[in-house]
């Protein structure tokens with residue numbers, strides 16, 4: 001049903017970059033926050049770090065809870081800072097994220113809205129599993145709250161002391177709250193860390209959503225999603241809903 005295995009009765013959607021065009025807002029806010037800090041510090045070898053780029057975002061920050069993303073990036077660059085600096089960086093990023101949201105609103109992807117309608121009409125249970133503590137406001141601003149039976153977000157991850165993506169815990173909680181095990185659920189993810197989480201959780205399907213290109217030609221990001229364990233990689237959920245030639249999971 002809807003391009004998913006027969007056993008699937010629940011769809012677990014990541015939010016930013018799958019249902020809404022907000023991965024780009026996170027990227028902008030992180031880029032500004034990191035690049036305000038980096039020129040003023042040195043790494044463990046005494047060098048001024050190179051600026052934070054989109055590829056840093058995809059490799060270390062995308063899909064992970066806020067503090068995990070900061071720590072993963074700083075560790076990759078061999079940068080040591082005190083916990084207060086980590087906290088202030090996270091706060092600065094969040095202020096910027098909320099300011100952009102306030103200014104621009106949130107755009108849901110049309111193919112995602114069509115898929116949500118089709119999933120609801122087909123009787124699939126719908127949950128959102130996001131590492132963001134802004135999951136509720138983003139869903140609300142996008143007008144998607146009405147579709148969602150269960151939301152697991154960054155606040156739940158902190159309060160329940162769950163391991164963030166790429167650990168499978170937040171998706172497993174989403175499935176449990178929807179009353180199914182991993183064999184009854186499909187994960188939809190745009191981040192490598194999120195696909196890895198779905199794969200580690202042994203879900204019936206892990207759909208990698210590659211919004212970095214509108215081409216059917218495999219992009220580098222599509223290859224990374226496949227490498228992280230996606231069972232299928234699509235550039236639009238229309239391909240699952242309407243059918244047609246599989247874009248496949250590039251090797």
Ligand SMILES: O=P(O)(O)OC[C@H]1O[C@@H](O)[C@H](O)[C@@H](O)[C@@H]1O
Pocket residue numbers: 016023026027061062063064065066069094097130131132133134135154191
């Ligand atoms: O800072 P927030 O809103 O809690 O979001 C944490 C993370 O949430 C994820 O959904 C995003 O992919 C990341 O880019 C983001 O950093």
